[in-house]
Amino acid sequence: MSRIFCIANQKGGVGKTTTCVNLAAGLARIGQRVLLVDLDPQGNATMGSGVDKRTLPTTVYDVLLETASVAEARARAEKAGYDVLGANRELAGAEVELVALEHRHERLRRALRAADADYDFVLIDCPPSLSMLTLNGLCSAHGVIVPMQCEYFALEGLTDLVNTVKQVHANLNKDLQLIGLLRVMFDPRITLQTQVSDQLKAHFGEKVFNTVIPRNVRLAEAPSYGLPGVVFDPSSKGAQAFIEFAREMVERVTAETAAASS
Numbered sequence: 567m568s569r570i571f572c573i574a575n576q577k578g579g580v581g582k583t584t585t586c587v588n589l590a591a592g593l594a595r596i597g598q599r600v601l602l603v604d605l606d607p608q609g610n611a612t613m614g615s616g617v618d619k620r621t622l623p624t625t626v627y628d629v630l631l632e633t634a635s636v637a638e639a640r641a642r643a644e645k646a647g648y649d650v651l652g653a654n655r656e657l658a659g660a661e662v663e664l665v666a667l668e669h670r671h672e673r674l675r676r677a678l679r680a681a682d683a684d685y686d687f688v689l690i691d692c693p694p695s696l697s698m699l700t701l702n703g704l705c706s707a708h709g710v711i712v713p714m715q716c717e718y719f720a721l722e723g724l725t726d727l728v729n730t731v732k733q734v735h736a737n738l739n740k741d742l743q744l745i746g747l748l749r750v751m752f753d754p755r756i757t758l759q760t761q762v763s764d765q766l767k768a769h770f771g772e773k774v775f776n777t778v779i780p781r782n783v784r785l786a787e788a789p790s791y792g793l794p795g796v797v798f799d800p801s802s803k804g805a806q807a808f809i810e811f812a813r814e815m816v817e818r819v820t821a822e823t824a825a826a827s828s
Contacts, residue, residue: 570706576727589811591647596816601687607654624638625639672705690707746775747766780803
């Protein structure tokens with residue numbers, strides 16, 4: 567059975583897409599079968615995986631409207647080693663079209679269920695808003711991974727997201743939980759970032775991942791080459807951190823599965 571995770575934060579510019587593509591590449595590098603689902607109409611995760619959104623014959627838009635299955639719509643990110651359910655500008659129209667449809671918040675969940683045996687991990691890159699697209703992602707997922715910078719305003723946005731996760735858990739998806747907080751673009755030389763990091767660990771405890779993603783130029787350069795940083799420069803500090811994060815994710819999932827079966 568695949569484990570499905572949303573990469574979400576209602577604040578923009580916090581590294582959601584960077585986290586999603588590099589975690590996918592990191593998991594693929596350590597032998598996991600991965601599907602990346604791009605739910606953002608900008609299609610940055612699609613392009614950042616090396617898949618040209620402009621030439622895709624079918625996308626996640628077709629999956630949401632149930633005119634194509636995941637198997638029919640997915641593309642292969644050859645260099646990165648994982649599959650992509652891509653997105654392009656068409657997806658912006660899905661927001662309006664889904665409102666009038668039955669089971670509008672369950673469409674992605676039903677589609678992913680049909681591809682359950684094909685993957686170990688499914689990662690969903692959500693847009694930076696609580697939209698019908700984000701809701702489809704949250705209703706499909708077992709958990710939410712929150713990438714966040716260790717800054718004051720990030721803490722305020724985190725409160726909103728935690729409340730959203732609680733509401734979706736209570737009303738639409740009993741499996742959904744906050745898996746963990748990932749500290750990204752971290753610079754230990756900045757006192758405020760260290761203080762916010764300490765506050766996160768004090769308040770959320772084990773929900774804060776041990777891995778910290780440093781601020782890294784190579785991660786920032788990689789999307790312009792259409793590659794995750796893990797593939798673009800595997801020896802960089804950012805890439806190494808994401809590979810370590812992938813290992814931590816596998817360990818967490820393995821431990822949770824063992825605890826649930828005991």
